[in-house]
Amino acid sequence: MDTFFNPRSVAVIGASNSPFNLGATICRCMNEYSKWDGTVYAVNRKGEDVFGCKGCRAVTDIEGDVDLAVIITPAGVVPDFVEQCAAKGIRRIIIESSGFSEGGEEGRALQRRIDETAREHGIRVMGPNCLGVLNAANGFSCFYGVQPDNHHEFLGSEGGSVSFIIQSGGIVVIVLESFLMDVVKASKIVSIGNKSDIDEADMLEYFEQDDSTQVVAMYLENIKHGRKFIETARKMKKPVLVFKVGRTSEGARAAMSHTAGMANNDAVFDMACRQAGVIRVNAISELHSLPKMFTHMPPLKGRRIAVFTNSGAFGGITADLLVQSGLEMARLSKDTQEKLSRTGQIFNASNPIDLGPAISMQTFLEIFDILLSSDEVDGLLPVPSLWHPMVIEAIVELVKKCHHYGKPAAIYTPNAVHKTVNYRSKYQVPLFESPEEAVRALKVSYQNTLNLAMKQGLDGLHALLPGGGEKTCAGMG
Amino acid sequence: MDTFFNPRSVAVIGASNSPFNLGATICRCMNEYSKWDGTVYAVNRKGEDVFGCKGCRAVTDIEGDVDLAVIITPAGVVPDFVEQCAAKGIRRIIIESSGFSEGGEEGRALQRRIDETAREHGIRVMGPNCLGVLNAANGFSCFYGVQPDNHHEFLGSEGGSVSFIIQSGGIVVIVLESFLMDVVKASKIVSIGNKSDIDEADMLEYFEQDDSTQVVAMYLENIKHGRKFIETARKMKKPVLVFKVGRTSEGARAAMSHTAGMANNDAVFDMACRQAGVIRVNAISELHSLPKMFTHMPPLKGRRIAVFTNSGAFGGITADLLVQSGLEMARLSKDTQEKLSRTGQIFNASNPIDLGPAISMQTFLEIFDILLSSDEVDGLLPVPSLWHPMVIEAIVELVKKCHHYGKPAAIYTPNAVHKTVNYRSKYQVPLFESPEEAVRALKVSYQNTLNLAMKQGLDGLHALLPGGGEKTCAGMG
Numbered sequence: 001m002d003t004f005f006n007p008r009s010v011a012v013i014g015a016s017n018s019p020f021n022l023g024a025t026i027c028r029c030m031n032e033y034s035k036w037d038g039t040v041y042a043v044n045r046k047g048e049d050v051f052g053c054k055g056c057r058a059v060t061d062i063e064g065d066v067d068l069a070v071i072i073t074p075a076g077v078v079p080d081f082v083e084q085c086a087a088k089g090i091r092r093i094i095i096e097s098s099g100f101s102e103g104g105e106e107g108r109a110l111q112r113r114i115d116e117t118a119r120e121h122g123i124r125v126m127g128p129n130c131l132g133v134l135n136a137a138n139g140f141s142c143f144y145g146v147q148p149d150n151h152h153e154f155l156g157s158e159g160g161s162v163s164f165i166i167q168s169g170g171i172v173v174i175v176l177e178s179f180l181m182d183v184v185k186a187s188k189i190v191s192i193g194n195k196s197d198i199d200e201a202d203m204l205e206y207f208e209q210d211d212s213t214q215v216v217a218m219y220l221e222n223i224k225h226g227r228k229f230i231e232t233a234r235k236m237k238k239p240v241l242v243f244k245v246g247r248t249s250e251g252a253r254a255a256m257s258h259t260a261g262m263a264n265n266d267a268v269f270d271m272a273c274r275q276a277g278v279i280r281v282n283a284i285s286e287l288h289s290l291p292k293m294f295t296h297m298p299p300l301k302g303r304r305i306a307v308f309t310n311s312g313a314f315g316g317i318t319a320d321l322l323v324q325s326g327l328e329m330a331r332l333s334k335d336t337q338e339k340l341s342r343t344g345q346i347f348n349a350s351n352p353i354d355l356g357p358a359i360s361m362q363t364f365l366e367i368f369d370i371l372l373s374s375d376e377v378d379g380l381l382p383v384p385s386l387w388h389p390m391v392i393e394a395i396v397e398l399v400k401k402c403h404h405y406g407k408p409a410a411i412y413t414p415n416a417v418h419k420t421v422n423y424r425s426k427y428q429v430p431l432f433e434s435p436e437e438a439v440r441a442l443k444v445s446y447q448n449t450l451n452l453a454m455k456q457g458l459d460g461l462h463a464l465l466p467g468g469g470e471k472t473c474a475g476m477g
Numbered sequence: 478m479d480t481f482f483n484p485r486s487v488a489v490i491g492a493s494n495s496p497f498n499l500g501a502t503i504c505r506c507m508n509e510y511s512k513w514d515g516t517v518y519a520v521n522r523k524g525e526d527v528f529g530c531k532g533c534r535a536v537t538d539i540e541g542d543v544d545l546a547v548i549i550t551p552a553g554v555v556p557d558f559v560e561q562c563a564a565k566g567i568r569r570i571i572i573e574s575s576g577f578s579e580g581g582e583e584g585r586a587l588q589r590r591i592d593e594t595a596r597e598h599g600i601r602v603m604g605p606n607c608l609g610v611l612n613a614a615n616g617f618s619c620f621y622g623v624q625p626d627n628h629h630e631f632l633g634s635e636g637g638s639v640s641f642i643i644q645s646g647g648i649v650v651i652v653l654e655s656f657l658m659d660v661v662k663a664s665k666i667v668s669i670g671n672k673s674d675i676d677e678a679d680m681l682e683y684f685e686q687d688d689s690t691q692v693v694a695m696y697l698e699n700i701k702h703g704r705k706f707i708e709t710a711r712k713m714k715k716p717v718l719v720f721k722v723g724r725t726s727e728g729a730r731a732a733m734s735h736t737a738g739m740a741n742n743d744a745v746f747d748m749a750c751r752q753a754g755v756i757r758v759n760a761i762s763e764l765h766s767l768p769k770m771f772t773h774m775p776p777l778k779g780r781r782i783a784v785f786t787n788s789g790a791f792g793g794i795t796a797d798l799l800v801q802s803g804l805e806m807a808r809l810s811k812d813t814q815e816k817l818s819r820t821g822q823i824f825n826a827s828n829p830i831d832l833g834p835a836i837s838m839q840t841f842l843e844i845f846d847i848l849l850s851s852d853e854v855d856g857l858l859p860v861p862s863l864w865h866p867m868v869i870e871a872i873v874e875l876v877k878k879c880h881h882y883g884k885p886a887a888i889y890t891p892n893a894v895h896k897t898v899n900y901r902s903k904y905q906v907p908l909f910e911s912p913e914e915a916v917r918a919l920k921v922s923y924q925n926t927l928n929l930a931m932k933q934g935l936d937g938l939h940a941l942l943p944g945g946g947e948k949t950c951a952g953m954g
Binding site (some may be wrong): 068167168171174177180181219221245247248250252253254255284285291310314315317322324329352365385390414415417418421435 | 698806862898
């Protein structure tokens with residue numbers, strides 16, 4: 001599987017100098033504005049060079065070795081090119097063209113020819129009807145349509161630690177654009193399309209072994225092999241988030257015409273996620289907003305949350321959200337409340353803790369220590385207004401203290417989103433954009449703790465739940 | 478009530494030149510950087526002028542008439558100042574100070590003294606524990622803490638058409654900041670605090686008569702007089718949105734310590750909203766994101782929605798969201814599908830309609846006309862990527878066509894939020910920031926149609942539901 005992400009040489013089949021040629025944008029991306037330094041060949045009717053990539057009329061005309069073929073031609077000629085690849089000895093193919101099993105009987109016949117050739121020669125196929133792969137660490141990408149300007153922003157740095165498995169090109173673009181505004185960056189992205197061969201379970205298995213992947217996030221329109229999916233996911237120690245379309249029959253019908261899967265019964269899928277220890281998310285946006293809770297914070301190991309805010313309204317709002325999500329408002333003992341009151345700037349020391357309007361840095365730090373060191377508290381939900389630059393500096397310290405004490409905080413700053421986004425990027429702290437998102441982050445962190453415990457057996461589960469052992473993961477739906 | 482929003486002369490009691498004096502920021506706001514041109518007096522111990530406002534030692538020392546008093550002093554001296562106001566003949570008072578019924582028995586005793594004086598002299602009181610009022614049309618505001626820079630952005634223009642009733646200062650700030658990024662602007666904002674006299678029902682009654690208010694949005698921590706609230710809201714023809722904290726007992730407890738209300742049973746409140754024809758929203762953000770569906774689009778009069786998108790994934794995602802919200806995917810006849818196919822750039826003409834990646838302006842306009850003129854469709858959910866400036870120009874035309882045909886579109890452009898926000902401000906079109914938000918906008922528009930029909934009697938309801946009359950508003954929860 002690693003060859004897909006780290007090839008030394010690639011043939012882009014269908015790349016020419018015709019106007020609007022998608023293969024040409026792939027050649028350009030690989031050769032001109034990524035740091036990946038492998039060799040690229042362009043296969044087209046005229047055998048012409050494309051953006052500096054050597055041109056050939058047929059795959060078999062290429063002189064050097066080819067690790068990977070990327071096919072982006074009309075569907076009708078794809079089976080012939082797959083045969084050329086087989087003859088050339090290529091064992092990894094990404095088919096980006098559409099018009100196969102999602103496109104009626106004619107498309108299904110083409111797909112069968114491809115499957116037969118691949119099986120016969122031991123070729124692994126990604127797609128068809130996909131964008132292929134992107135590897136932020138080495139800069140390799142065969143996505144078409146990514147603008148040069150953005151490419152550097154997406155891939156220019158060292159890459160992040162979240163890998164994405166996405167069954168839709170459109171969603172890939174949304175995830176890419178999210179990186180411009182968040183602390184989360186991708187390690188690898190794979191767009192798996194119709195999944196004629198490589199499916200989500202194969203990718204999960206790969207990402208579990210991949211050192212640069214800490215979290216996996218998936219967008220799926222269907223599950224191909226339910227049993228394989230559950231068995232693979234159950235073995236994973238890394239958090240797996242999934243958004244699946246098709247909760248209703250209308251949604252499932254729409255998805256079928258898109259990437260040609262069998263519609264799965266949604267209740268069955270839901271059950272499969274629970275058995276597999278996979279976290280189902282409620283919106284596309286959660287695929288990029290929630291992973292930072294795993295990459296930038298320790299895990300939430302219990303459900304008792306302490307809220308503190310300088311807006312009394314958010315005390316009530318977050319209490320509602322926490323309780324509705326299955327978490328709990330931590331009950332603070334008289335001793336803890338007295339410690340908080342002694343900081344001198346607290347209106348209300350019971351949870352939710354109401355801070356005065358003008359808390360000093362020193363008081364913030366004292367509150368963090370009191371709450372994070374308390375065995376009455378498993379995690380924090382801080383809701384401080386960004387009224388002064390000192391507040392963001394206090395948040396930077398809070399993130400350090402969370403790691404020190406091994407307890408997480410899901411931080412929401414109730415100001416206009418543009419401030420949150422700017423501060424988040426500038427200070428590289430995991431700020432959430434709404435109280436709903438912050439509570440969801442705490443919930444999925446705790447759900448992952450329960451999932452890991454389930455995978456380790458029930459003994460592990462009870463050990464993880466001081467005072468909360470009577471409830472099980474069933475309550476975390 | 479109008480005197481609160483259009484006073485000619487105001488006394489700010491407690492405004493002095495001490496450092497961090499909140500009354501001084503109110504004087505400055507009124508006198509220096511708003512366009513409101515009334516007279517302001519500053520009442521303080523030394524009788525000193527504050528930011529150009531004439532100083533007096535007592536309210537009774539003021540020579541001219543005073544329409545409105547704004548009190549922002551320690552709670553203990555407020556009753557004495559209320560008596561001074563009564564002696565001076567002032568009949569409208571805003572008490573911004575806190576420390577009354579939300580602050581224990583001592584505070585409740587102070588509140589009782591104020592109530593007695595007010596009753597005796599026929600004085601209407603807003604607050605205590607509030608920010609008072611803001612009127613965008615004339616620039617009058619007694620909010621403290623609003624920065625001069627922002628004041629112009631919030632109030633500089635002519636003002637908008639949404640009025641807000643908000644029982645929390647912190648939420649006022651969030652709503653104010655939302656105007657920086659959206660097409661919705663405030664007409665009037667009122668922060669009602671502990672509601673010792675003027676409550677949400679009084680304000681609803683005023684805003685129903687107020688010509689510059691089209692929509693009312695409320696944040697409430699409690700309802701003071703349930704019967705009065707229901708009766709007033711039922712008489713309203715303008716849409717009313719409400720977010721109420723306290724869905725859980727923990728949330729209600731937190732709200733009680735904030736603005737001192739009785740906790741209301743949430744199920745009872747929910748029932749009251751249904752009876753009153755008030756739309757309950759699910760998040761603070763919906764108070765500022767949803768009103769544009771009323772101010773910038775015609776109402777949704779049926780539940781049949783046509784989706785069109787150039788991202789196949791969003792066809793499925795939006796179909797799920799629409800059906801889960803109680804709306805329906807419109808069933809397009811063969812005739813309509815053929816008309817759509819004849820535009821020449823459609824992948825899939827059944828609903829959700831899958832557009833090719835590079836639709837022309839002309840094709841966009843043809844699709845809008847076909848769908849909006851069809852009696853199979855009540856409203857649109859367009860999900861076009863902003864891949865080219867032409868797309869936003871097509872959206873500008875779509876808004877015009879929606880008004881022409883009298884059917885709404887909730888538009889979501891699946892690109893990074895910063896693009897949506899920029900385009901929305903630049904072109905003044907009502908773009909939503911997520912597919913969830915767009916579907917919520919359609920749902921609340923339809924819910925308002927059902928509410929109006931309920932208020933007009935069931936005959937009206939059936940007339941509004943072509944083919945959908947078997948379902949009632951109970952399904953729209």
